Amino acid sequence: xxxxxxxxxxxxxxxxxxxxxxxxxxxxxxxxxxxxxxxxxxxxxxxxxxxxxxxxxxxxxxxxxxxxxxxxxxxxxxxxxxxxxxxxxxxxxxxxxxxxxxxxxxxxxxxxxxxxxxxxxxxxxxxxx
Amino acid sequence: xxxxxxxxxxxxxxxxxxxxxxxxxxxxxxxxxxxxxxxxxxxxxxxxxxxxxxxxxxxxxxxxxxxxxxxxxxxxxxxxxxxxxxxxxxxxxxxxxxxxxxxxxxxxxxxxxxxxxxxxxxxxxxxxxxxxxxxxxxxxxxxxxxxxxxxxxxxxxxxxxxxxxxxxxxxxxxxxxxxxxxxxxxxxxxxxxxxxxxxxxxxxxxxxxxxxxxxxxxxxxxxxxxxxxxxxxxxxxxxxxxxxxxxxxxxxxxxxxxxxxxxxxxxxxxxxxxxxxxxxxxxxxxxxxxxxxxxxxxxxxxxxxxxxxxxxxxxxxxxxxxxxxxxxxxxxxxxxxxxxxxxxxxxxxxxxxxxxxxxxxxxxxxxxxxxxxxxxxxxxxxxxxxxxxxxxxxxxxxxxxxxxxxxxxxxxxxxxxxxxxxxxxxxxxxxxxxxxxxxxxxxxxxxxxxxxxxxxxxxxxxxxxxxxxxxxxxxxxxxxxxxxxxxxxxxxxxxxxxxxxxxxxxxxxxxxxxxxxxxxxxxxxxxxxxxxxxxxxxxxxxxxxxxxxxxxxxxxxxxxxxxxxxxxxxxxxxxxxxxxxxxxxxxxxxxxxxxxxxxxxxxxxxxxxxxxxxxxxxxxxxxxxxxxxxxxxxxxxxxxxxxxxxxxxxxxxxxxxxxxxxxxxxxxxxxxxxxxxxxxxxxxxxxxxxxxxxxxxxxxxxxxxxxxxxxxxxxxxxxxxxxxxxxxxxxxxxxxxxxxxxxxxxxxxxxxxxxxxxxxxxxxxxxxxxxxxxxxxxxxxxxxxxxxxxxxxxxxxxxxxxxxxxxxxxxxxxxxxxxxxxxxxxxxxxxxxxxxxxxxxxxxxxxxxxxxxx
Numbered sequence: 001x002x003x004x005x006x007x008x009x010x011x012x013x014x015x016x017x018x019x020x021x022x023x024x025x026x027x028x029x030x031x032x033x034x035x036x037x038x039x040x041x042x043x044x045x046x047x048x049x050x051x052x053x054x055x056x057x058x059x060x061x062x063x064x065x066x067x068x069x070x071x072x073x074x075x076x077x078x079x080x081x082x083x084x085x086x087x088x089x090x091x092x093x094x095x096x097x098x099x100x101x102x103x104x105x106x107x108x109x110x111x112x113x114x115x116x117x118x119x120x121x122x123x124x125x126x127x128x129x
Numbered sequence: 130x131x132x133x134x135x136x137x138x139x140x141x142x143x144x145x146x147x148x149x150x151x152x153x154x155x156x157x158x159x160x161x162x163x164x165x166x167x168x169x170x171x172x173x174x175x176x177x178x179x180x181x182x183x184x185x186x187x188x189x190x191x192x193x194x195x196x197x198x199x200x201x202x203x204x205x206x207x208x209x210x211x212x213x214x215x216x217x218x219x220x221x222x223x224x225x226x227x228x229x230x231x232x233x234x235x236x237x238x239x240x241x242x243x244x245x246x247x248x249x250x251x252x253x254x255x256x257x258x259x260x261x262x263x264x265x266x267x268x269x270x271x272x273x274x275x276x277x278x279x280x281x282x283x284x285x286x287x288x289x290x291x292x293x294x295x296x297x298x299x300x301x302x303x304x305x306x307x308x309x310x311x312x313x314x315x316x317x318x319x320x321x322x323x324x325x326x327x328x329x330x331x332x333x334x335x336x337x338x339x340x341x342x343x344x345x346x347x348x349x350x351x352x353x354x355x356x357x358x359x360x361x362x363x364x365x366x367x368x369x370x371x372x373x374x375x376x377x378x379x380x381x382x383x384x385x386x387x388x389x390x391x392x393x394x395x396x397x398x399x400x401x402x403x404x405x406x407x408x409x410x411x412x413x414x415x416x417x418x419x420x421x422x423x424x425x426x427x428x429x430x431x432x433x434x435x436x437x438x439x440x441x442x443x444x445x446x447x448x449x450x451x452x453x454x455x456x457x458x459x460x461x462x463x464x465x466x467x468x469x470x471x472x473x474x475x476x477x478x479x480x481x482x483x484x485x486x487x488x489x490x491x492x493x494x495x496x497x498x499x500x501x502x503x504x505x506x507x508x509x510x511x512x513x514x515x516x517x518x519x520x521x522x523x524x525x526x527x528x529x530x531x532x533x534x535x536x537x538x539x540x541x542x543x544x545x546x547x548x549x550x551x552x553x554x555x556x557x558x559x560x561x562x563x564x565x566x567x568x569x570x571x572x573x574x575x576x577x578x579x580x581x582x583x584x585x586x587x588x589x590x591x592x593x594x595x596x597x598x599x600x601x602x603x604x605x606x607x608x609x610x611x612x613x614x615x616x617x618x619x620x621x622x623x624x625x626x627x628x629x630x631x632x633x634x635x636x637x638x639x640x641x642x643x644x645x646x647x648x649x650x651x652x653x654x655x656x657x658x659x660x661x662x663x664x665x666x667x668x669x670x671x672x673x674x675x676x677x678x679x680x681x682x683x684x685x686x687x688x689x690x691x692x693x694x695x696x697x698x699x700x701x702x703x704x705x706x707x708x709x710x711x712x713x714x715x716x717x718x719x720x721x722x723x724x725x726x727x728x729x730x731x732x733x734x735x736x737x738x739x740x741x742x743x744x745x746x747x748x749x750x751x752x753x754x755x756x757x758x759x760x761x762x763x764x765x766x767x768x769x770x771x772x773x774x775x776x777x778x779x780x781x782x783x784x785x786x787x788x789x790x791x792x793x794x795x796x797x798x799x800x801x802x803x804x805x806x807x808x809x810x811x812x813x814x815x816x817x818x819x820x821x822x823x824x825x826x827x828x829x830x831x832x833x834x835x836x837x838x839x840x841x842x843x844x845x846x847x848x849x850x851x852x853x854x855x856x857x858x859x860x861x862x863x864x865x866x867x868x869x870x871x872x873x874x875x876x877x878x879x880x881x882x883x884x885x886x887x888x889x890x891x892x893x894x895x896x897x898x899x900x901x902x903x904x905x906x907x908x909x910x911x912x913x914x915x916x917x918x919x920x921x922x923x924x925x926x927x928x929x930x931x932x933x934x935x936x937x938x939x940x941x942x943x944x945x946x947x948x949x950x951x952x953x954x955x956x957x958x959x960x961x962x963x964x965x966x967x968x969x970x971x972x973x974x975x976x977x978x979x980x981x982x983x
Contacts, residue, residue, distance in 0.1 A: 021804065022772050022773045022776065028777065065848065088772075090768035090769050091764065112771045113775070
């Protein structure tokens with residue numbers, strides 16, 4: 001509900017990660033913060049999904065089999081997408097971080113991360129949009 | 130003298146003899162009697178023909194023709210009679226000599242009864258008998274005399290001439306006057322006494338008044354009785370030669386008496402006297418000649434026998450001398466016996482040649498009689514190339530004049546002539562089918578008679594010398610081989626003992642004797658020659674765990690059930706840990722037995738353990754380094770489940786803050802947390818296994834599973850590096866026996882290398898294909914890792930497996946080297962091939978494990 005007491009649609013968060021267990025855990029965490037959540041096991045699955053244009057925020061794993069998270073974001077940006085992105089990664093290095101920054105990441109989280117860190121990053125991303 | 134000149138001289142001599150003989154024949158006539166008492170020319174001619182080969186008779190017959198004519202033509206008429214008588218004289222001589230040449234083995238010798246009998250029969254009976262018929266016919270025809278009276282006067286005269294003159298002439302011509310030097314003085318004295326006695330007796334016997342008289346003294350028997358002792362004396366003491374000379378003297382004296390018209394043979398009727406004298410002399414001569422030849426034959430036989438016995442005795446002493454002679458004394462004995470043999474055989478010079486080795490060089494030992502002649506001969510090996518070659522071919526050399534040697538032997542001829550060598554015989558000395566040397570007899574004078582006999586005796590002596598040389602050679606070789614064997618045995622560091630068939634020690638080397646109790650802390654420490662080695666092992670059997678195995682192994686070798694046996698064992702009693710190797714091999718002898726050697730292999734064993742330890746440490750180190758490279762991948766691998774756990778747990782906490790928490794949701798969360806936790810545990814377990822130090826036992830491994838584990842371990846790494854790993858597994862599980870961790874490391878190294886090789890490639894090309902296959906016919910399993918990276922230079926194929934070869938900035942260059950040593954330790958092979966496209970394929974094979982027994 002918004003300040004006017006209207007039932008508002010909760011923001012839609014799309015999560016892309018090839019680890020199904022992590023996908024499920026993040027879905028639960030975001031749901032507990034009252035976000036609408038859609039999960040995708042690969043970048044390709046997200047690209048063809050109907051949720052792509054309506055997502056309010058993307059949580060992307062950097063290292064994905066096939067198209068990586070950063071490449072996905074580059075494609076989205078190239079096709080005019082403005083959806084803010086939070087990158088998560090289990091493999092942290094300077095090069096990846098730099099690339100993430102360049103493609104306009106709101107936040108870059110190193111796995112494992114606290115719920116506060118993720119939820120904070122997501123709300124900052126939503127605020128930007 | 131040239132042969133032609135010599136022949137001419139002989140012809141002249143014969144002609145002269147004939148002429149003198151005929152002259153004497155004409156002179157030897159009783160007064161008032163026409164025919165001669167004896168007719169010597171026939172005997173001269175017979176003698177000549179006996180000493181000449183029949184092919185050359187015509188020369189001498191032609192030679193005497195002028196002499197015959199010169200004597201007879203002046204006194205005989207008509208001239209045809211002289212020619213006819215020449216023909217009959219010649220026929221008598223030719224018949225006599227021809228028959229003797231045909232019948233007798235030695236027509237010019239009268240030293241056996243057989244030869245003498247042939248002579249008497251042929252020359253003194255048949256030839257005169259036959260030739261007198263034409264002789265008498267000729268005389269009676271041309272001179273008109275009565276045939277039978279001519280025959281009767283000429284026949285006895287011819288018989289007597291042949292009987293007394295021919296043997297005397299032959300034997301005087303063939304006599305060896307050189308031997309007179311060695312005849313003792315008393316023989317000369319005896320001979321002189323005989324001549325004196327004969328002359329005295331003959332003077333008395335044939336003397337006296339004509340026709341005999343003075344009562345008993347001069348009867349017809351008187352000469353016979355008086356002469357017989359002297360003639361017997363000559364026959365017994367001086368042989369046929371002495372007798373024939375005496376007979377001739379007697380005949381001449383008797384005829385001389387008749388010519389002087391004294392003695393019993395001067396009969397009223399002169400022809401009767403002549404006939405009586407001829408008969409008397411013939412009758413006396415024949416048996417005496419036969420007896421003399423028998424005496425001579427017996428004397429020669431006994432001499433030969435004695436000589437032979439002496440030789441046999443010497444030969445047997447010679448053989449005995451060498452039978453038990455140590456080889457070191459052979460040289461001196463050879464020299465001693467060379468002298469004895471040469472002296473016994475009365476040789477001028479005897480040389481023993483001994484070949485050294487297989488070449489033509491020889492060592493010569495010579496002995497020379499202390500007679501006048503050249504000094505000691507010095508021979509050099511290369512002076513006699515031709516003779517040595519003949520000897521090597523087992524040819525006997527024989528020459529009575531160096532000029533007889535063939536033209537190729539020009540060197541030999543020159544050197545022999547220079548040394549004044551006249552004759553020589555060289556026999557090869559052979560033993561066991563090999564020519565060891567030669568035995569040479571060298572003569573400085575004309576070759577003596579009996580050459581064949583000396584040669585055969587030298588052959589016997591040569592056999593003894595040859596066997597002595599052969600024996601020395603064998604003994605020397607044996608000693609050298611014994612010396613070498615014992616030197617080898619002594620030089621061995623191992624303790625060596627020789628066992629007989631029952632296991633008793635019959636010989637040991639120095640090391641065995643010197644070993645201390647500490648160095649050989651087992652059965653060997655108490656054993657020596659004469660002890661039973663097996664028994665010693667059985668004795669310690671209770672205390673030593675490997676004793677039973679040692680006894681069984683040695684017994685198997687002793688019984689020829691095993692070709693060899695070896696056992697490595699730790700010492701049981703020494704304070705320090707020591708290792709020994711016991712080995713047994715059969716003894717190659719008809720008696721059976723075995724050779725035992727005990728070697729201290731402690732150092733070797735330590736080195737082996739040390740090497741194994743360093744290998745494991747290095748492997749561990751390279752694994753740890755590989756882990757360093759994988760750190761990022763591992764962090765990712767662990768962070769994934771940790772992220773899942775953390776997020777799930779925090780989600781659950783948030784759910785639980787709600788008024789009515791959804792318990793199903795909480796349960797699902799907990800299940801996910803459990804699963805993630807296990808996942809993290811597995812990662813850690815894989816990591817720990819990889820980092821564990823080696824030393825595990827070989828086990829049966831499924832290569833497919835092994836490759837799968839490694840791929841899983843490196844999966845995150847591959848993800849990070851954007852490398853796709855394709856795995857193609859063979860359908861049937863390839864089972865090999867080996868060390869899991871080590872083989873995992875090989876696969877890991879190959880996979881990491883493959884990914885490293887593609888670091889610079891475009892992303893879509895970063896593909897590694899891993900494949901397992903089984904090659905059933907060869908019993909092999911193989912794993913290949915194919916990348917599309919930078920590849921390698923095929924000319925450096927062998928180098929890339931060497932330690933410290935690397936193309937990476939941070940590489941140590943140990944990965945492939947370690948991989949190769951691991952694969953080879955598993956009896957496998959590892960190699961690399963360049964792909965047709967980009968990149969390389971590394972492959973290793975391992976033998977498939979035998980199927981597990983059901």
